[in-house]
Amino acid sequence: MRILFAALALLVVAACDPQASTRASVGPRIGDKIREQETAMNVALDAKDADALVAFYAPDAQLFNAGQPAATTPEQIRASFAGLFSDGNGALSFETTDVILPSAGDYAVTQGTYTLTYTDPQTHQPVTMNGNYITLWRHQDDDSWKVIRDISTPGLQAAATP
Template sequence: MEGDMRSGLVTFLCVLLVTITTIAWRFQAKSDGSAQLLKLEAEFQKTTTEKGLDGFMSYFAEDAADLPNGGPIVTGKENIRQALGPWGPDVSLTWTPVKAEMAASGDLGYTYGTFVFKANEKDGNPVTHYGKYTTIWKKQKDGTWKVALDMGNSGSSPTAKP
């Protein structure tokens, strides 16, 4: 009987160890996924700053969707580009991610945060728009990450409280 108790205790401890290891691994994977998405966001913003609309659009999937503030849903990369219109040298778009999270599958994630969009109006006067955004990222067959869905809406302040 004493041998059965020891055997049961050893089995219990082994199961407990495997469970703890699995939980720790999943937590680490989730943390790594968030860091990966935040790094991707930083690269996305850098490319947008350097190349304007072309840089911005280079991160969109061919079948992406955009949900613009006050406008209809726009689907398809080229349709999104046309809806955004040309960006002159006066256009500036910057954003600050507040949160990033990746699915356990490792092929889908989202980010959200705040943005600042600056441009000149038709009369040449500068205007600044503040807002909030959500981006859904999808890993492509070639291993790259692309924007599957992007949404922005107006806000009164460039800061957000997580």
């Protein structure tokens, strides 16, 4: 009888968890939502729309691009994208290769590859580089998902041929 009472008490406590109703259920739908958002981010990149890109980031997000200072405010994240877009050759695209969904459902991690093109300040020629990224998404109270950490690292680049 004590075991039954203890089990019932645990069930009641779990049912009264105030966060239980706000947690996202973990499953393929979340992965699909995240992939849809990353596709929309690529559309905003193609349109060179820094404001649309900033909307994917939470107010406390941080953007870490190789060779650049961390962008830790919405204004700095906007300026990072705007700087790329002001370059006549500036372009960025990425491809999601994996979506990782921890069991709690409050966070999601994406990883993939990116291609970045920019003008080399010394040669004034376009340079294209490839790399990898990891993005951490957080589930929001309004059931949306926002980026809270966005980290990229360049891959090995082919040596220039003489």
